Amino acid sequence: MTNPHIGNTGVNFDDDESRQCFLAGLVIRSLSITTSNWRCVETLGDYLAERNVMGIYDVDTRAITRRLRQDGSLIGVLSTEQSRSDDELLEMSRSWDIVGIDLISGVTCNAPYEWVDETKSEWDFNSDGRDRDTYRVIAYDFGIKHNILRRLASYGCKITVVPSTWPAAETLKLKPDGVLFSNGPGDPSAVPYAVETVKEILGKVPVFGICMGHQLLGQALGGKTFKMKFGHHGGNHPVRNPRNGRVEISAQNHNYAVDPASLPEGVEVTHVNLNDGSCAGLAYPALSIMSLQYHPEASPGPHDSDCAFREFIELMESTKQAA
Numbered sequence: 001m002t003n004p005h006i007g008n009t010g011v012n013f014d015d016d017e018s019r020q021c022f023l024a025g026l027v028i029r030s031l032s033i034t035t036s037n038w039r040c041v042e043t044l045g046d047y048l049a050e051r052n053v054m055g056i057y058d059v060d061t062r063a064i065t066r067r068l069r070q071d072g073s074l075i076g077v078l079s080t081e082q083s084r085s086d087d088e089l090l091e092m093s094r095s096w097d098i099v100g101i102d103l104i105s106g107v108t109c110n111a112p113y114e115w116v117d118e119t120k121s122e123w124d125f126n127s128d129g130r131d132r133d134t135y136r137v138i139a140y141d142f143g144i145k146h147n148i149l150r151r152l153a154s155y156g157c158k159i160t161v162v163p164s165t166w167p168a169a170e171t172l173k174l175k176p177d178g179v180l181f182s183n184g185p186g187d188p189s190a191v192p193y194a195v196e197t198v199k200e201i202l203g204k205v206p207v208f209g210i211c212m213g214h215q216l217l218g219q220a221l222g223g224k225t226f227k228m229k230f231g232h233h234g235g236n237h238p239v240r241n242p243r244n245g246r247v248e249i250s251a252q253n254h255n256y257a258v259d260p261a262s263l264p265e266g267v268e269v270t271h272v273n274l275n276d277g278s279c280a281g282l283a284y285p286a287l288s289i290m291s292l293q294y295h296p297e298a299s300p301g302p303h304d305s306d307c308a309f310r311e312f313i314e315l316m317e318s319t320k321q322a323a
């Protein structure tokens, strides 16, 4: 965390975004000695300890940030074994790499399930279609955030979540109105089976890709993804939609990006990250495809991009009408 003061709001389980905390470790400057929030049910320290997640505080995170700003992303090691020498720790960091590793298989669900929204309606700031179940959506879980499912349900979707290896043919058999490819950790080039699934679904039903889902769509369309010098992490990334000039402040969390120059003709770049000009969204209207590199579901983050879910609904609706 680059913010120096962490833990003052504590933790509440309504904000859980996954069935489990998949964090490998947390590094912070200063751990708040007290929590102060009306929703807080547990301190950050207890939350991590109960889940056996390593956390370390009193670290000069500013120094780390400045180093990363100069050199780009680097591998780090967290260890409780004080007997290890600096050379050993360096060796450990060199023997690990995020590129080429399938991190999705460790976080996807084991079997399909129906999404049942247990979030209280007070957290649903826009519930146009809640309880209507107008659109049947299959959501591929590459590490899906629950708020994507909450937002789709809010707009009237009945959702079945399926594991990352779920065959495209099984999905198409269910005759969904749309398919969502979720966010997920790691290198999109390390999961060719997922790209194959996306390829088999493209053009058959409207699809929406978010983050990892966007990168897999980019590859399925014939494009290339690459690892960025600096990943985008945080709740304040400006993106511009060149089609209408609108700027959204968005929540982002990714280390890879689609190279727009590698995409075939007909694919439009619908969003551009204003910090570094990278590709933040794609559309291929001929095949009813839309995707975003960032998180329209926020959680946490600003709600500027919630309209993307409405756009997906409109894509499904117009395809239904045309059928």
Ligand SMILES: NC(=O)CC[C@H](N)C(=O)O
Residues within 6 Å of the ligand: 182, 183, 184, 185, 186, 187, 188, 210, 211, 212, 213, 215, 253, 254, 255, 256, 257
């Ligand atoms: N949030 C995500 O889906 C991350 C996307 C991808 N795994 C990346 O790191 O770039």
